[in-house]
Amino acid sequence: MNYWLFKSEPYAYSIDDLKNESDGVGRWDGIRNYQARNLLRDDIKIGDQVLFYHSSCKNVGIAGFAEVTSEPYPDPLQFDPESKYFDPKSDLENPRWVCLDIQYKAHVKKFLPLSQIKQNSELEEMVLVKRGRLSVQPVTESEWDAIKKLTMND
DNA sequence: GCCAACGTTGGC
DNA sequence: GCCAACGTTGGC
Numbered sequence: 001m002n003y004w005l006f007k008s009e010p011y012a013y014s015i016d017d018l019k020n021e022s023d024g025v026g027r028w029d030g031i032r033n034y035q036a037r038n039l040l041r042d043d044i045k046i047g048d049q050v051l052f053y054h055s056s057c058k059n060v061g062i063a064g065f066a067e068v069t070s071e072p073y074p075d076p077l078q079f080d081p082e083s084k085y086f087d088p089k090s091d092l093e094n095p096r097w098v099c100l101d102i103q104y105k106a107h108v109k110k111f112l113p114l115s116q117i118k119q120n121s122e123l124e125e126m127v128l129v130k131r132g133r134l135s136v137q138p139v140t141e142s143e144w145d146a147i148k149k150l151t152m153n154d
Numbered sequence: 155g156c157c158a159a160c161g162t163t164g165g166c
Numbered sequence: 167g168c169c170a171a172c173g174t175t176g177g178c
Contacts, residue, residue, distance in 0.1 A: 007164090033163095033173075056164055114165075133163045133172060 003139040004044060005051040005128060006066070006102070015052045015064035015107060024104030029075045030085045032097060036136035041072045041098050044136075050102055051139060051147060053128070061113035062147060070101035108151035122146040 006028060008014065018026045031037055050066040074095035077085035090096035117123045123146055127137040139147075 009164095035173090060165070131172090132165080132170095135163090 002043070002045065002048045003051070003141060003144040004039070004048060004068075005053050005062075005126075005137050005139050007053045007055045007135045009056045010054040010063070011057065014054065015066075015104070018052065018064075018066060018102070019104045019107075021104070025069060025101050026104070027099055028102050029077050029099035031075070031099065031135060032085060032087070033135060036134060037097060039136045039138070040100055043138075044068055044072070044100065046070065049105075049144065051144075059111065059113060061111055061115075061117070062108060062151060063111060064107045065105040066102040067105055068100060069103045072098040072100045075099040106152075109153070110151050112147060112151050116150075120146070120150070 010016075013026075018024065028040075031040060046068055048068040050068060051062050052064040052066050054060060054063045074092075075085070075097040076099075077083040078087040078090045078095065078097045079092065080086055085097075087096055114128070117126065118129055123129065123143055126139065126143055127134060131137070
C-alpha cells in the first residue's frame, strides 16, 4: 500500500464536498498534467491512502484523509465540450486523461498548514515542499505517520 | 531535438 | 497582483 497527496482548490472541490458525496465516494478528475496522470494511471492502486490538501485558498494545508477505491478509468470530462477540462485532442479510442474514485475517510482533527509542514524537520523533504506544483504526489510512510500524528492527536 | 515564447500553478 | 518555477507549444 502506498501514500499520496492530492491537491484540490477547496472552492472547486473540498474535503467537505467529498464527504457529502453519496457513500463519500467522489471522482478525482480534471488532472491535466502528464506526470500526475502517469501516477494515477500506473502507480496508484486500490486501497492506497490519500492526504487531501487544500491549495490556492486562505488556509492552505492538509484537510483530510481518503482512500483510493477504483482502478484508473478515462476521465469523462475530456470528452465533454462544455467542461473546462475538455480536450479536443483526446479521443474515445485512445483517451489521454484518466481519473479514479476516492472515498472520504476523515477530516483532520487539527488542520496542518503548509507553513507548519515547511518548518517540520520530518516533513521538509516532502515533494510538496521541495517541488510544489504537482497536483498528485507521492508521500513516504514516515511522512504519512508524522502527518497522522500531527493532525489526529488530541 | 532544440529552444524561445507563452501559459499555468500556487504560495505569498 | 506578483512572480518563481515549472510545463507546453510550435517553428526551425
